Amino acid sequence: MRVNFFATLRQVTGQKTVEFELPDGITAQGVLDAVVATYPAMIGMLTDDDGKLLGHCHMFINGRGVTYLLDQMESVVRDGDVVNFFPAVGGGSSLSVIALNDERRTR
Numbered sequence: 001m002r003v004n005f006f007a008t009l010r011q012v013t014g015q016k017t018v019e020f021e022l023p024d025g026i027t028a029q030g031v032l033d034a035v036v037a038t039y040p041a042m043i044g045m046l047t048d049d050d051g052k053l054l055g056h057c058h059m060f061i062n063g064r065g066v067t068y069l070l071d072q073m074e075s076v077v078r079d080g081d082v083v084n085f086f087p088a089v090g091g092g093s094s095l096s097v098i099a100l101n102d103e104r105r106t107r
Contacts, residue, residue, distance in 0.1 A: 001026075001077070003035065004084045012041045022077075028059060028066045029073040031083055045087060056088035 001022045005013045020034050032053060036042050043049060046057050053059055053073065059066045061075060062082050069075045077083060 001031070001079060001081070001083065003031065004082070006084065006086045007089055008087050009042070009046065009085055012039050012045065024079040026077050027073065028061060028069075028075045028077055031077055032059065032073070035085070046085060054088075058084075058086040060084040060086070 001020050002017050003020055004017050006016075010016060018038075020031070020038070022031060022034055026034075029051075032047065033051060036047055036051060045054075047053055053066070060083070061069070061077055066072055066075055
């Protein structure tokens with residue numbers, strides 16, 4: 001099964017896409033467990049200490065967020081499904097916005 005990683009998660013995997021040998025019909029939680037077993041550094045980045053997906057991280061199956069699927073982390077993942085993981089992504093610092101506004105005022 002091909003799993004895609006985005007943003008800072010790629011620093012852990014060293015690549016965008018990783019191939020996992022997982023059974024057809026595994027749950028979303030099973031995929032997450034396999035990811036963390038292969039990349040323990042993702043504990044704290046993607047999961048909590050109990051292996052649960054962090055609330056500010058996102059897992060998508062075929063473009064749909066697992067938190068919006070009926071069975072959520074118990075949703076079945078089939079061979080050929082597209083699985084993506086996204087870490088929390090933030091914007092710039094509010095200090096840079098203040099500095100930019102101050103710079104504009106002095107012009």
